[in-house]
Amino acid sequence: MQRTQIGIPSLVRIKPGAMARVGVYLARMRASRVALLSSHGLPASILERFVASLSSEGIALVHHTVVEEASYEVATQLAPQLPAHGLALVGLGGGRALDVAKYVAHLASVPYVAVPTSLSNDGFASPSASLTVEGRRRSFGCSLPVGVVVDTAICLEAPTPLWLSGIGDVAAKATAIVDWKLAFHARGEPVDDLAALLSDATVFQLMGRTTRDLEGERLLATALLLNGVAMEMAGSTRPASGSEHLVSHALDRYASRPRLHGLQVGTAAYLVSAFQRGSRERVERLLVGTGFFDAIRADPFVRDEWIDAFRHAPEMKHDFHTVLTGRNDVLDRVAAMLDEDPVLGGCFR
Numbered sequence: 209m210q211r212t213q214i215g216i217p218s219l220v221r222i223k224p225g226a227m228a229r230v231g232v233y234l235a236r237m238r239a240s241r242v243a244l245l246s247s248h249g250l251p252a253s254i255l256e257r258f259v260a261s262l263s264s265e266g267i268a269l270v271h272h273t274v275v276e277e278a279s280y281e282v283a284t285q286l287a288p289q290l291p292a293h294g295l296a297l298v299g300l301g302g303g304r305a306l307d308v309a310k311y312v313a314h315l316a317s318v319p320y321v322a323v324p325t326s327l328s329n330d331g332f333a334s335p336s337a338s339l340t341v342e343g344r345r346r347s348f349g350c351s352l353p354v355g356v357v358v359d360t361a362i363c364l365e366a367p368t369p370l371w372l373s374g375i376g377d378v379a380a381k382a383t384a385i386v387d388w389k390l391a392f393h394a395r396g397e398p399v400d401d402l403a404a405l406l407s408d409a410t411v412f413q414l415m416g417r418t419t420r421d422l423e424g425e426r427l428l429a430t431a432l433l434l435n436g437v438a439m440e441m442a443g444s445t446r447p448a449s450g451s452e453h454l455v456s457h458a459l460d461r462y463a464s465r466p467r468l469h470g471l472q473v474g475t476a477a478y479l480v481s482a483f484q485r486g487s488r489e490r491v492e493r494l495l496v497g498t499g500f501f502d503a504i505r506a507d508p509f510v511r512d513e514w515i516d517a518f519r520h521a522p523e524m525k526h527d528f529h530t531v532l533t534g535r536n537d538v539l540d541r542v543a544a545m546l547d548e549d550p551v552l553g554g555c556f557r
């Protein structure tokens with residue numbers, strides 16, 4: 209297997225206070241003009257810190273759009289409006305604004321810098337953007353950011369479920385890698401060993417420190433970033449996404465109230481790990497250690513919707529072999545776990 213040329217971030221700053229220095233980093237990239245796409249509802253104090261950091265370096269803010277909706281329509285409307293030459297595009301805030309910004313930068317061929325203010329999934333540095341087209345969610349391939357700036361002090365202030373969602377998305381890598389290797393043995397699907405190793409390593413890295421503090425945020429941001437890089441290296445989502453993501457996609461489509469991506473994939477990872485060899489212990493240690501399931505218990509999932517999601521999961525991606533492929537014991541075993549597994553007690557109603 210030949211690896212074609214890949215584009216990965218060369219500017220990475222993950223530390224407390226990084227927001228106040230974004231201007232310095234952009235100046236080093238020789239960006240004299242910046243277009244900004246920020247999240248709807250972003251606290252004014254964060255926006256002010258960002259704008260002040262540009263001014264202090266003499267960088268002009270030539271465009272600012274507040275993103276309310278992560279749609280293909282919004283992205284394709286914005287791209288031609290951006291001025292060219294000396295421009296960098298910055299995505300500031302949560303997942304939606306960053307997905308739009310990443311895709312707009314890709315369409316307009318301008319360097320893109322991601323500045324996430326929460327770490328709820330690996331989307332801030334992944335090679336795809338999740339956007340709706342006429343209301344239906346789709347994934348669009350795009351370039352990775354050239355820069356990623358994470359102010360860990362700001363991320364630490366984000367609500368706890370967002371942090372746990374990020375943890376769940378990392379736990380999902382343990383089951384995704386096992387699924388990828390199963391697909392190799394069953395169907396000869398090529399595995400990019402280094403991408404698999406990198407992705408797998410991020411789970412181990414986080415298991416060593418499950419407390420939510422500045423260091424915990426740094427480790428989570430690093431893990432999610434490296435998973436984005438692993439996907440770019442592999443040229444596929446395999447390093448980051450397996451059967452647990454299929455279950456989450458099915459919930460997004462069929463559940464009455466879909467929840468945060470990482471809360472769904474983390475829980476699904478725990479469930480599918482029961483069918484795999486080698487992932488269970490790591491998934492459980494990471495999720496139990498961080499108090500992940502306590503957040504689920506505070507707002508339990510609907511049991512029958514999960515059984516239904518497991519029923520529909522294999523249809524979610526065409527030609528995608530996972531541990532769930534071709535088994536006829538899945539629904540019974542999942543139902544038994546939802547009812548009896550002590551770790552999941554109180555997580556389903």
Ligand SMILES: [Zn+2]
Nearest residue numbers: 329330377473
């Ligand atoms: Zn994910």
